[in-house]
Amino acid sequence: MSKVFMGVRLQRLREERKMTQAALAKTLGISPSYLNQIERNQRPLTVPILLRIGSVLEVDPQIFSEHGSANLVADVRDILSELPGSETTSFAELKMLVENMPGVARAILQLQRRYRMMAERAESLEAQFDSNEGNQSALQPSADEEVRDYLNGRQNYIGELDEAAEGVGTITGEALRARLLQLSGVTVLTATGEDTLLRKRRYDSQQRVLWLPDSMNPGQQAFQMAAQLGLLEHAGLIDTLLIKAALSSEAARNGARLALSNYFAGATLMPYTAFLRAAEATAYDIDVLAHQFGVGFEAVCHRLSTMQRPGFSGLPFFFVRVDRAGNVSKRQSATAFHFSRVGGTCPLWIIYEAFSQPGRILRQIARMPDGSTHLWIARQVSSGPAGFAAPSKSFAVALGCDISQAHRLVYAKGLDLHDPSAATAIGTGCKVCERRDCPQRAFPSILPR
Structure with a gap:
């Protein structure tokens, strides 16, 4: 049996029965100082003492089992992961909270459930009464939602980036490599290894190297090169768009910067005028358009x-x-x-x-x-x-x-x-x-x- 430190839980049981430390210690056949150390988690609960506690306090010793706390620890961890700054809370701290104060842990779960329920009701009511005239949400949206709201507010069309992309002209993967090297001094290299699986591209601003995973097909590589080109050649334009967007957090601004660079990439590989004419001519046949412009279905x-x-x-x-x-x-x-x-x-x-x-x-x-x-x-x-x-x-x-x-x-x-x-x-x-x-x-x- 592993050492069990659940002093707070024992203290709660003792107080519920209105017993002093001295009285419980005498009943258990241990010294008050020993019991005090157990309740302060300075000593573990041993099997003989657990059995005596079960008999004296008329409880199942299994209430001190760690196994019954695993699901509660996981639930509390999931909830705290949604909160900013929660990364500073260690697993050991969560385990200590649940094992010693399961009532507090369950209260946290209940509060979170009630918060979600009220948030959903509030958003539902807001959706019913929203007149689409710029009403401010009572609930602060997430960074992702804020970026989506910004794009949808512009009908998902960023004319400034479309015009800038059309100025690039008809472009291929090799032409993008050459343009990045000639105008920005950036070398594009293909990378292998586990690290490349974690991201679509990695840009080293010091070495001025753009790494692309070798698992990407030519169309995907061209898209990532075009997105990096937008961040480098049109950084001022993107910054201006972000200022006008008046986003509320750094996370939202970073998300919008990524979205705008991806928008520029799509507009570069599928220039507005040529792409729209091709779409109308093919009755919006997606597979035909994907083949014509060298990109994927999505x-x-x-x-x-x-x-x-x-x-x-x-x-x-x-x-x-x-x-x-x-x-x-x-x-x-x-x-x-x-x-x-x-x-x-x-x-x-x-x-x-x-x-x-x-x-x-x-x-x-x-x-x-x-x-x-x-x-x-x-x-x-x-x-x-x-x-x-x-x-x-x-x-x-x-x-x-x-x-x-x-x-x-x-x-x-x-x-x-x-x-x-x-x-x-x-x-x-x-x-x-x-x-x-x-x-x-x-x-x-x-x-x-």
């Missing part, structure tokens, strides 16, 4: 959601990326489609079906609770190094548009866009969905009846 979907130049705009798309667990890592909207921040997403949405049919483009006519109807297409995408058992990432991406514009897409062929019965009834997430009779409901709705 990159084309993302770029299509940015085609909102005044006077020369493309279809207003919404773009989403999720993983198998339902975590939404990207959501961009060039129109008024509302992505819920609470309650997850709807399991009836075609995007989740894509994981079971890798490689296929799936289609769905979906109707929201407010009556709006959309055409969605979805496909699974994967990235990462090749090889057996090599770590990789798997996502599903979806692109959607209002049903009134769906006839312009090649993916509408063979679908009856005007048949109401052809639409699947979906929602924004169980907790904020009005459909009380949904067969896939996982949680009761928090909306008032």
Whole structure:
């Protein structure tokens, strides 16, 4: 048996029975100073003393077992990981808290559950009463949400970066390498090893070397080179955009800087005018566009959601990326489609079906609770190094548009866009969905009846 230090728990049991240290020590057959050391965690609880405690205090000695605390330690650790500065809390401290003060640990869990419930209710009510006229949220958004709000507020279109990217001209991977070396003195090298699996690119500003993992295909490498080119050649423009964005935290500014550099990369490889004309000519056929511009399926979907130049705009798309667990890592909207921040997403949405049919483009006519109807297409995408058992990432991406514009897409062929019965009834997430009779409901709705 390992040494058990649970003095606070023993002290609580003693006080509940209104016993002094001297009285309990006498009953246990030990000295008051020995009991005092046990309660202060200066000495462990031995098996004979545990058995005597069980008999005297009429409790199961298993309440002092460490095994029953493992789940509680994990739960408290998960909660604290969401708080800023929690990285200074060690596992040993959490273990000591749970083992000695399990009541306090459970109270922390209860407080966190109540906070989440109230936060979800507040965001739900705000969504109902938001007039889309710039109302300030009562809850401070996360850095990621703040960046998404900034992009969506601009209809996911950053004209300044698009114009700068068009000035680069038609570009290839080799041309990008040459441009980085000629104008910025940056050498692009291919790296191997475990460290390269942790990031898409690594830039050494001292040596002026851009390292790219060898697992990337040429299109992915070109994208990363273009993103670094944007950070170097257009640092002033990006800084100006960040100042105008008036983001609230350094984390949000860093996230926005990354998003803007990626926007520039997409605009460089898929120049606005040429890309939009090609999209219209192919009826927005994503595979054809990916082949024509040398990029991946996801990159084309993302770029299509940015085609909102005044006077020369493309279809207003919404773009989403999720993983198998339902975590939404990207959501961009060039129109008024509302992505819920609470309650997850709807399991009836075609995007989740894509994981079971890798490689296929799936289609769905979906109707929201407010009556709006959309055409969605979805496909699974994967990235990462090749090889057996090599770590990789798997996502599903979806692109959607209002049903009134769906006839312009090649993916509408063979679908009856005007048949109401052809639409699947979906929602924004169980907790904020009005459909009380949904067969896939996982949680009761928090909306008032």
